[in-house]
Amino acid sequence: MKKLLSYVSKINNHLLECSSIDDALNLCIRDIGLEHNMDRSYILKNKNNSDLLGLDYAYAYEWCNNSITSYIHHFDVSKRLINAFLSIDTMLSTDKLRFGMGKDIDNKLLKSIFETRDVKSYFFAPIFSDNVLWGWIGLEDCTSERIWEEEEISVLHTIIKSLGIRLSQTATVSKLERTIEKFNFFMSSSNQAMWEFDIETEKTNFSLNWFGILGYTNEEINNIPDFWSRIFSADDMKQIIRDFRDFVSGKVERFEGNTRIIHKKGHAISAKYSGLLKLNKNGVPKKVIGTYMDISELVEKEKQLVLSEAKYRFIAENTTDLICQHSKDGNLVYVSSLSNDVIGYDFEELIHKCPWDFIHKRDLGNIKKYYHSIVKNQQIETITFRFKKNDGSYIWLETATKVMLDSEKNIIGFQTSSRDISKRIKADKEMKAAFLKERMFNELKSNFVSIASHQFRTPLTVIYSNAELLELKINHQEKDLPNDGNVIISRIKNEVERMTELMNNILVFGKQEAKKIEKVIQPIDLNEFIETLTSTYFNKEGGAKIKVVKKGVKKTFFSDESLIVHILTNVINNAFKYSVGKPDPELIISYLKDKIEIQVVDYGLGIPKKDIPNLFTSFFRASNTNSIIGSGLGLVIVKQFTELLNGTVELKTKENFGTTIKLTFPYEHQ
Amino acid sequence: MSTNKILLVDDEPNVRETIKELLVFKNYDVRTAANGQEALELLEYWIPDLILCDMVMPVMNGSELHESIKNNKSLSPIPFIFLSAKNEIDLIQKCLLDGADGFLTKPFKINELTLIVAAGLARFENNKNIKGNLQLGKKKRLSQLS
Numbered sequence: 068m069k070k071l072l073s074y075v076s077k078i079n080n081h082l083l084e085c086s087s088i089d090d091a092l093n094l095c096i097r098d099i100g101l102e103h104n105m106d107r108s109y110i111l112k113n114k115n116n117s118d119l120l121g122l123d124y125a126y127a128y129e130w131c132n133n134s135i136t137s138y139i140h141h142f143d144v145s146k147r148l149i150n151a152f153l154s155i156d157t158m159l160s161t162d163k164l165r166f167g168m169g170k171d172i173d174n175k176l177l178k179s180i181f182e183t184r185d186v187k188s189y190f191f192a193p194i195f196s197d198n199v200l201w202g203w204i205g206l207e208d209c210t211s212e213r214i215w216e217e218e219e220i221s222v223l224h225t226i227i228k229s230l231g232i233r234l235s236q237t238a239t240v241s242k243l244e245r246t247i248e249k250f251n252f253f254m255s256s257s258n259q260a261m262w263e264f265d266i267e268t269e270k271t272n273f274s275l276n277w278f279g280i281l282g283y284t285n286e287e288i289n290n291i292p293d294f295w296s297r298i299f300s301a302d303d304m305k306q307i308i309r310d311f312r313d314f315v316s317g318k319v320e321r322f323e324g325n326t327r328i329i330h331k332k333g334h335a336i337s338a339k340y341s342g343l344l345k346l347n348k349n350g351v352p353k354k355v356i357g358t359y360m361d362i363s364e365l366v367e368k369e370k371q372l373v374l375s376e377a378k379y380r381f382i383a384e385n386t387t388d389l390i391c392q393h394s395k396d397g398n399l400v401y402v403s404s405l406s407n408d409v410i411g412y413d414f415e416e417l418i419h420k421c422p423w424d425f426i427h428k429r430d431l432g433n434i435k436k437y438y439h440s441i442v443k444n445q446q447i448e449t450i451t452f453r454f455k456k457n458d459g460s461y462i463w464l465e466t467a468t469k470v471m472l473d474s475e476k477n478i479i480g481f482q483t484s485s486r487d488i489s490k491r492i493k494a495d496k497e498m499k500a501a502f503l504k505e506r507m508f509n510e511l512k513s514n515f516v517s518i519a520s521h522q523f524r525t526p527l528t529v530i531y532s533n534a535e536l537l538e539l540k541i542n543h544q545e546k547d548l549p550n551d552g553n554v555i556i557s558r559i560k561n562e563v564e565r566m567t568e569l570m571n572n573i574l575v576f577g578k579q580e581a582k583k584i585e586k587v588i589q590p591i592d593l594n595e596f597i598e599t600l601t602s603t604y605f606n607k608e609g610g611a612k613i614k615v616v617k618k619g620v621k622k623t624f625f626s627d628e629s630l631i632v633h634i635l636t637n638v639i640n641n642a643f644k645y646s647v648g649k650p651d652p653e654l655i656i657s658y659l660k661d662k663i664e665i666q667v668v669d670y671g672l673g674i675p676k677k678d679i680p681n682l683f684t685s686f687f688r689a690s691n692t693n694s695i696i697g698s699g700l701g702l703v704i705v706k707q708f709t710e711l712l713n714g715t716v717e718l719k720t721k722e723n724f725g726t727t728i729k730l731t732f733p734y735e736h737q
Numbered sequence: 738m739s740t741n742k743i744l745l746v747d748d749e750p751n752v753r754e755t756i757k758e759l760l761v762f763k764n765y766d767v768r769t770a771a772n773g774q775e776a777l778e779l780l781e782y783w784i785p786d787l788i789l790c791d792m793v794m795p796v797m798n799g800s801e802l803h804e805s806i807k808n809n810k811s812l813s814p815i816p817f818i819f820l821s822a823k824n825e826i827d828l829i830q831k832c833l834l835d836g837a838d839g840f841l842t843k844p845f846k847i848n849e850l851t852l853i854v855a856a857g858l859a860r861f862e863n864n865k866n867i868k869g870n871l872q873l874g875k876k877k878r879l880s881q882l883s
Contacts, residue, residue, distance in 0.1 A: 524822035528844035529751040535847040536759050558751050691795070 071222055074102055078226055082233035089128075091233070097130040099226060100206065103219065106132040107184070107207040109139070111152055113200050124149045124202065135209055136184070144183060151176035152191075152203055164224065166190040168212045188213040190220075192227045196234035204230070264355040266315060271295075280361045282331030298328045307340075314342060315352060328359065337366040386484075389464075392471070393481040397421055397438070400480065409487050410464075411457030427453035427461055437468075442478065445470045451488060463489045522569055522686060522699070526562035533558050572700035575633065586627040586711065588736045593624050593656055593663065600632065601654070605639055611651050613639060613667075619658030625736040630708045637701045638667045638728050645692065646671025646725065663732050670725040674718075682718065691722065705730075712736065741858050742766045744785040746776045746802065747820065748794040752843075756789070756820075756850070763851055773797025777805065780812060787857050792821035792828075800832070807836055814864065816857035820845075 078095055085091035092110060100108030112127035126145035131137045138144045154176055155165070169186040172178045181189070188208035194201045204227055260281070261274035273288050281298060288294050296304055303326050314322035323341035330336055342357030383390035383403040389410065392401035398421050402414040410425075426434055430452035437450045447469050453461040466485040473479045533555045540548055540555075578584050597615055606612045642652035652669040674682065678689040683706050686699035705728075709716050714732035743765045747753045753769045760767045768783060770776035772794040788806070792799040799819055806812045818839040819832050829840045838860065839853045 521822045524824075524843045525749055525752060528822070529749070529755055531844040532752075532755045532759060532847065536755060536762070539759070539762055539847070555755075558755060562751060 074098075074222070075226065075229070079229060079233075082229065088234070088237050092128050092230075093130070095226075095230060096128055096204070099204075099223070100130045100132065103190075103206060103223065104208070105190075105206045106135040106209040107138075107205075109205050109207075110194070110202050111149060111205065112202040122153060122200070124152055127202070138184065144180070147176070147180050147183075151180050164190070164192050164220065166215045166220065170212070185209045187211055188215075190215065190223060192223065194227055194234065195231045196238060201231060201234050259358050259360040261356065261358050264357070266352055266354060280330075280336065280359070281328065300327065300329065303327060311342070311355075315344070315355060317352075322355070322357065325362070336361055337363045387486065389485040389487075391417075391422075391483045391485070393422070393483065395478055395480055397423065397481070409485070410454060410462065416457075422454075425455045427455065429453070441468050441470060441481070445472070445478075451492075454485075462487050463492045519569075519573055519686070523566065526566045526569075529562040530559050569700070572704060575704055584630070584708075584711065586630065586736075588625055588627055590623045591626055591628060591631065592621075593665075594621055596628070596631070597635070597654060597656065600635060601639070604636055605643065611643055611647075613642070614651055614653045616653060616655040617658075618655065622658050622663070622734055624663050624732065624734055626712050626732060627736075630712055634705050634708050634730065635665070635667075637705050638730070641701060641728075642667050642669035642671070642726075645669060649725070661734065663734060665730045665732075666727055667730075668725065668727045673722040673724050673726055674720040675722050679718070679720065683716075740764060740766045741787065742768070742783070742785040743854065744768055744770065744776060744779065744783075744788045745790075745820075746770045746773065746788065746794070746799070747791040748772055749791075752791070759847055759850065760854070765854070773799065773802030773805075776802055780806075784812070785815060786861060787816045787818065787854060789818050789820050789854070792819055792823050800835075803832070803835065803837060814861070816861045818853055818857055 077098055081091045081094040081098070085094065096108040096110060099105070107129065108131075109129040110127055111124040114123045114125050126139060126149065129137060129139040138148070151174065154174060166189060168188050169178075169181040172181060172189070180186075184207060186207045186209060188211065190206040192204050194204055206223075260277045263272040265271075271294070273285060277288055278284050283291070283294075291297055295307075299307060307326060310319070310322060310324070313319045321341075323339075325337065325339050327335040328338045339360045339362045340357060342355045344352045345354040345356055347353045380403075383401075384405070386403075387405070389405050390401075390403040391399055394400050398419050399417045400419070402412075402417045404414065406412050406414050406417060423431065423434060433450065434452055437448060441448055447467055449465060449467045451463055451465045454464045455461055464485045465488045466483050468481050468483045470478055471480040471482055537552060537555050540551055545551060594617055601613050601615060639652070639654065646652055646669040650670045652667060652671075655664075655666040655668065657664040657666070672689075672691050674689045675691055678687075681687040682689070682702050685703050688699045706716050709730055709732075712732055713736060714730055717729040717731075718726065719729070720726040743760055745753060745756055745760070745767055746769070747756070748771050750771075753771070757767045757769055768779060768785070770779050773790075774797045776788075776790070777797075790799045790802060799821065803817055803819075806815065806817060816838040817836070818841060819829075819837055820841050820843065822843040824842045829842075832840055838857050841849060841853055
């Protein structure tokens with residue numbers, strides 16, 4: 068038993084003291100071989116430590132007694148041995164031992180390899196590490212055929228188990244070492260320093276990376292008495308200690324916050340600290356583990372961010388433009404305070420909303436194109452569109468958009484600057500309209516001149532030709548000159564009259580076109596007025612007369628007398644002109660409730676249907692009026708003057724039956 | 738020499754009468770119409786040697802009359818002269834290209850009128866002679882061949 072103990076302790080010694088597992092195993096198989104009078108002792112190591120990959124062995128360790136052939140470098144024999152082991156049951160357990168005499172072995176592969184290796188007796192046992200097959204240990208006796216005693220088997224069993232334990236321990240330690248290594252690597256390169264405070268001893272341990280943060284080496288930290296007071300200002304220290312005590316005593320749940328710690332060189336570092344309580348099994352706090360993280364850079368960046376944001380806000384809030392920031396998907400994330408002035412919404416009403424919802428549907432197509440173009444080209448582009456205000460009305464906005472990118476040039480949002488250009492658009496429109504009107508007026512003017520000159524040519528032709536005719540006749544001393552001369556002279560007079568009327572109308576028309584007519588509004592007694600007008604101009608003795616009819620109760624009529632004269636003389640003149648030989652025309656004044664109606668009715672030529680649409684066009688004359696002198700301006704003037712006096716003109720006519728012109732005016736002129 | 742016949746078409750009665758009187762004075766046989774339609778009706782039974790025609794007229798204007806005359810084989814050789822208050826060069830050009838024999842702008846001098854009328858008539862006469870000679874030549878050649 069004593070011998071056994073020393074044997075086990077020898078093996079354990081190898082396993083514990085050797086720093087290399089290879090050395091330990093080589094020593095172990097040598098001592099196992101010697102202890103049990105074996106000739107060969109070896110380990111087949113499982114190359115795959117995963118069940119999924121299946122088994123594969125390596126002939127990894129071997130010890131051979133003096134003058135016994137070694138096979139560790141004999142590839143062929145090792146390979147065959149490995150194959151033989153692979154053919155042994157795959158269902159293995161820690162207790163599965165195989166031993167016996169070489170000649171008795173039933174596995175064919177093993178029997179053949181035993182013959183090669185000259186094995187008389189053998190002992191195989193699997194080595195398990197953490198319940199995973201680590202490998203096999205094999206012992207071979209090449210000299211004697213032995214009967215394995217139970218005690219020896221049990222000793223070997225124990226020894227091999229302890230090998231397995233040692234192997235699993237090694238694996239754990241190496242795993243732990245790797246973890247620590249990783250931890251240290253991360254710790255040293257991180258800006259986070261760790262400390263551990265022992266509540267009982269009031270001692271603090273510091274991690275290695277305090278040097279990088281504070282400029283103190285670990286040695287310095289450990290040798291400076293009351294290190295904490297060195298790195299905190301008196302005020303900060305008081306605060307921290309108070310918080311720490313409250314935390315340890317359980318008054319507060321957390322120990323964390325921001326503070327300043329002082330670098331060895333004297334400058335302050337912004338740090339974020341936090342701590343965790345470590346309790347013992349009974350729930351009593353034993354230690355506090357905490358960290359200090361250097362956040363100076365972060366604080367600096369934050370400061371700059373706050374500063375640049377303040378700058379940005381200042382600009383955004385003080386510009387007359389509406390400044391917005393949009394998320395990547397276009398939703399509003401910031402709207403400058405001007406939003407209320409420009410679009411009538413408070414910024415709270417707009418935040419997280421999609422601006423497209425406010426855009427006029429006719430402009431949406433353009434906006435979508437614009438958006439895609441900005442995303443694609445990533446350049447500042449400008450667009451104008453209609454935006455729905457809070458009150459439902461639309462304003463024109465001109466918006467410039469800039470893409471906001473992150474450091475990897477990914478789009479993180481958009482920044483827009485918009486201004487209300489409704490006034491500009493309106494002014495543009497008005498300018499265009501004015502320009503168009505001006506052009507139309509110019510065209511009208513040149514048309515007018517061309518038509519007017521044409522209108523003058525006909526009377527001129529008649530006058531000139533008749534003058535020549537007269538000349539001819541005088542030169543030839545015509546017999547009937549007195550009679551012919553009278554005809555010619557009357558023609559000339561007639562045409563001069565036509566030209567005079569034309570000229571007068573053109574002058575009036577020109578005045579009206581140039582807006583030179585000034586209205587003088589005064590009360591008019593229309594009954595009296597019409598009476599004077601008709602007797603002065605029309606109802607001459609021997610000629611046709613106009614019959615005046617009055618309806619309703621007379622009311623005072625406010626208007627411009629001279630314009631009314633122009634209108635009525637024109638209309639009455641037409642009535643006479645176009646109804647020669649027909650019943651006398653009539654003038655009907657109707658005093659209605661809120662307007663006055665003047666109708667001039669004639670029973671003359673009437674106007675052909677096709678000509679009616681053109682009646683109020685300058686120089687137009689109905690096709691049935693050729694033999695009647697006229698300028699083609701009368702009705703145009705009537706219409707313009709009537710409208711100038713806030714009245715309306717209506718015309719009813721039928722060819723060969725007559726025409727009625729109805730003029731309507733309000734009583735009061737505003 | 739027989740008196741030349743002239744058809745004068747104008748919607749203005751004063752113009753119509755004055756020009757007619759002038760031309761009668763110059764020994765022309767003149768008949769008048771107030772528009773294109775009236776002129777065509779007249780032409781059905783009275784063939785003039787020359788037509789003087791206003792441009793702007795109701796019912797049927799001068800251009801329309803000119804076109805229908807040009808499309809009528811028996812009337813198309815008659816010289817056709819426009820007499821109009823319109824003096825736009827584009828319009829005058831168009832009328833002449835369409836085959837009018839002259840364009841006189843109102844107001845005009847009597848000499849201009851008589852000149853253009855005389856020239857039109859002479860050309861018409863000339864054309865008639867050439868045609869007659871050609872036909873004569875043709876007949877001669879035919880008789881020679883036979």
